Amino acid sequence: MATQHTTEEVLLDVKGISLSFGGVKALSNISFDVRKGEIRAIIGPNGAGKSSMLNCINGFYHPQEGEITFKGETRKQMQTHKAAEQGIARTFQNIALFSGMSTLDNIMTGRNLKMKANVFWQALHLGPARREEVEHREVAERVIDFLEIEQIRKTPVGRLPYGLQKRVELGRALAAEPDLLLLDEPMAGMNHEEKEDMCRYILDVNDQLGTTIVLIEHDMSVVMDISDRVVVLDYGRMLADGTPDVVRTNQDVINAYLGVTHE
Amino acid sequence: MFYREAGQFKTTYEADQGIFPIIQDRWFIAIMLVISFVVIPYFANEYWFQAVIIPLYIYAIAAIGLNILTGYAGQVSLGTGAFMAIGAYATYKLCTAFPDLNILIVFVMSGLFSAGVGIIFGIPSLRIKGFYLAVATLAAQFFILWLFNKVGWFYNNNPSGTITAPPREVLGIMITGPNALAITRYYVVLSFLVVFALAAKNIVRGRIGRSWMAIRDMDIAAEIIGIEPLKTKLMAFAISSFYCGVAGALYIFCWLGSAETEAFDINLSFLILFMIIVGGLGSIMGSIMGAAFITLLPIFLTNFPPMIGIQIASDLAKHLEEIIFGVLIVFFLIVEPHGLARLWQIVKEKLRQWPFPY
Ligand SMILES: Nc1ncnc2c1ncn2[C@@H]1O[C@H](COP(=O)(O)OP(=O)(O)O)[C@@H](O)[C@H]1O
Numbered sequence A: 001m002a003t004q005h006t007t008e009e010v011l012l013d014v015k016g017i018s019l020s021f022g023g024v025k026a027l028s029n030i031s032f033d034v035r036k037g038e039i040r041a042i043i044g045p046n047g048a049g050k051s052s053m054l055n056c057i058n059g060f061y062h063p064q065e066g067e068i069t070f071k072g073e074t075r076k077q078m079q080t081h082k083a084a085e086q087g088i089a090r091t092f093q094n095i096a097l098f099s100g101m102s103t104l105d106n107i108m109t110g111r112n113l114k115m116k117a118n119v120f121w122q123a124l125h126l127g128p129a130r131r132e133e134v135e136h137r138e139v140a141e142r143v144i145d146f147l148e149i150e151q152i153r154k155t156p157v158g159r160l161p162y163g164l165q166k167r168v169e170l171g172r173a174l175a176a177e178p179d180l181l182l183l184d185e186p187m188a189g190m191n192h193e194e195k196e197d198m199c200r201y202i203l204d205v206n207d208q209l210g211t212t213i214v215l216i217e218h219d220m221s222v223v224m225d226i227s228d229r230v231v232v233l234d235y236g237r238m239l240a241d242g243t244p245d246v247v248r249t250n251q252d253v254i255n256a257y258l259g260v261t262h263e
Numbered sequence B: 001m002f003y004r005e006a007g008q009f010k011t012t013y014e015a016d017q018g019i020f021p022i023i024q025d026r027w028f029i030a031i032m033l034v035i036s037f038v039v040i041p042y043f044a045n046e047y048w049f050q051a052v053i054i055p056l057y058i059y060a061i062a063a064i065g066l067n068i069l070t071g072y073a074g075q076v077s078l079g080t081g082a083f084m085a086i087g088a089y090a091t092y093k094l095c096t097a098f099p100d101l102n103i104l105i106v107f108v109m110s111g112l113f114s115a116g117v118g119i120i121f122g123i124p125s126l127r128i129k130g131f132y133l134a135v136a137t138l139a140a141q142f143f144i145l146w147l148f149n150k151v152g153w154f155y156n157n158n159p160s161g162t163i164t165a166p167p168r169e170v171l172g173i174m175i176t177g178p179n180a181l182a183i184t185r186y187y188v189v190l191s192f193l194v195v196f197a198l199a200a201k202n203i204v205r206g207r208i209g210r211s212w213m214a215i216r217d218m219d220i221a222a223e224i225i226g227i228e229p230l231k232t233k234l235m236a237f238a239i240s241s242f243y244c245g246v247a248g249a250l251y252i253f254c255w256l257g258s259a260e261t262e263a264f265d266i267n268l269s270f271l272i273l274f275m276i277i278v279g280g281l282g283s284i285m286g287s288i289m290g291a292a293f294i295t296l297l298p299i300f301l302t303n304f305p306p307m308i309g310i311q312i313a314s315d316l317a318k319h320l321e322e323i324i325f326g327v328l329i330v331f332f333l334i335v336e337p338h339g340l341a342r343l344w345q346i347v348k349e350k351l352r353q354w355p356f357p358y
């Protein structure tokens, strides 16, 4: 079920990335590209370096070697907020919501970068501050509709069940209207039904909004279903890169997975 | 069914984003305003103004300031007293150097001085958090007061070492100095409180408030969304110190009349901190409630037992007061960090459901 939006244009190009923490080599010489409009999966056993890879892409980790080209701009290192300004948004493996805030406020916070009114207008809640608040609220509401979380709009997210928190976190990332969306295990810890819902949202985001997605996922069947191309990592090395069918039959991948799938 | 949202459908986001979206809340605020602008001035005497209500309002402004920093942005500070002192000393210097300057404008300008110093002392917050940041602000507290004591220029080399509010009038009405009426000072302080509380409420419900809370709740995620930690924290330090600075100016110029640095010592910092803990971290209304509670409790303890025929020696009453403070602070820290504001909200939720249990 490959997506129809995939183009030939390369949105993100990762070249020769190596990253180590002290003695631990988390990534060694990783290269792959992501085409505009595709859903790209990164799979691999625990500790393979998948999350570290996403952290490099959005500037949270600074790889010792290699370079990253996003929208034609090449960089070795990057500040996280720059990555956000360039249009990269993400969710986290362990939910990282703003727990004291409501669903709506979390999602509105996703639009922070696009809001500009200064503190004086905000203190008065007039003029540009007021206009801006309404304007961005409309976008936030569209995200809320899209993810079907209208009933929990005003609920503090700390009180929500796990599955809904994951959905709100996706909403917060979507609110930024990113060009590249990084999802770190968006379905981890969910039951079957919740996984299906999440798959549907991810496909809809890609399909209706045209957002390019890089996604980390453990569940092989999910990965095979929704992704266009798959990168396989193992102990920081790149094992394979290709369409789900190619990757599935790769002997290295089978070997690596035989050891860990039933953990 | 006194208090509920039922039937109040918001048809625009603008209405839903109103400062008090529920009609009963609007009534509550309107009633509070009428009480403070009309009823209290009508009934209160000199003692009530001077001993209770004026300090209460000034503490409330400082508490809102500290709550912005600690409750919203999550940065602990024990330097409130010092930032209030900066406001007071800046007012003193400005209004003695430029006697013709409108004193109300001087109050606001002094707040800006305090904001500037707040930014400087906020810089370490990028690197240090929690307990260590508290210690750093404690250093600010001691250093600033030491400086004001040591350098005679700050108190115009006055041999007594005190700063005294000079007589200043606005539109022919005496605002500060020995001849300023209590009721005038009351209206000045009240007006500052109302304007500052509304401005704070507006800021915390908009973009800046959300970025403060984002940094407080999950700084890594905030950064990845594009919120710059240093800028956001410094903004909190600046606005918080601005509020504290103006409160400090009012503290001397509309209340005490004259003071030394001792008036701003660490006890004042703790007093304001207790107010926001009891009132509710992360609530503007809670800051006011906390200030009211902590100002009124001692008065209640001295007056209430005799009214019901119990005589308590005054030193015992003082001890009792401290014990009750201690217990309350532990209670609110452990059981209800959102303080009186949250309890009030629970009451409102219950009223909303009344008379049905759920
Ligand atoms: N901040 C960090 N400090 C030290 N080691 C880290 C850090 N982040 C990741 N690692 C190490 O890098 C390796 C890869 O981790 P990670 O990227 O989280 O793997 P995955 O997401 O594939 O499970 C692990 O050995 C992990 O211990």
Ligand SMILES: [Mg+2]
Residues within 6 Å of the ligand: A050, A051, A052, A093
């Ligand atoms: Mg991971």
